[in-house]
């Protein structure tokens with residue numbers, strides 16, 4: 001409990017200090033918590049130096065991808081009658097939980113290892129019956145399980161007819177690079193060909209790119225690699241001399 005209060009105090013004080021120290025940084029809006037002001041750079045790695053500029057909300061710590069997911073969830077499910085529907089949130093992100101709980105009539109969480117979830121599940125072999133859920137949501141998980149095809153097949157299997165799998169990934173290649181073994185807890189780096197794979201299991205796959213939403217939310221991943229802007233990303237998501245866009249696949253069963 002003491003830790004919770006400490007964190008709340010930090011969240012209240014941090015934006016004021018940051019605004020005072022950096023009065024000329026650009027100002028943005030967070031669609032998740034309503035914060036307005038500068039976002040914080042995120043150091044992804046020190047060697048090589050990789051920084052995501054204007055990444056983290058100082059109000060709720062949400063990054064570009066979280067703000068993107070929040071907006072896409074609202075656009076896809078806001079008028080969908082979700083209060084009558086059920087959602088399985090795999091590897092759940094804390095900052096998305098309040099929105100999803102308020103939208104959906106039934107909200108379940110699952111993860112292979114996390115303890116504070118409803119079900120401990122392997123996405124390659126889900127224990128649920130066919131056609132259990134209306135929606136499955138998964139974000140930045142598919143680099144990890146050894147069998148990518150099984151993950152897609154299982155998400156499709158547990159969806160009811162007319163259901164939706166919302167799949168968010170970081171697309172770093174045109175074609176997925178399989179490692180053939182676990183490297184730094186990952187089996188692969190995802191390529192744009194993941195979208196073709198989803199189309200083999202789902203009759204309709206809509207692509208939501210983060211540039212469909214207003215600039216005020218700062219959804220572009222602005223990558224600075226050793227002091228220079230990085231643009232070595234697949235054409236579909238590349239922003240020349242800046243970085244890349246997030247892409248959410250909305251897969252209709």
Ligand SMILES: [Zn+2]
Pocket residue numbers: 030031032033034035057058059060061062
């Ligand atoms: Zn926020």
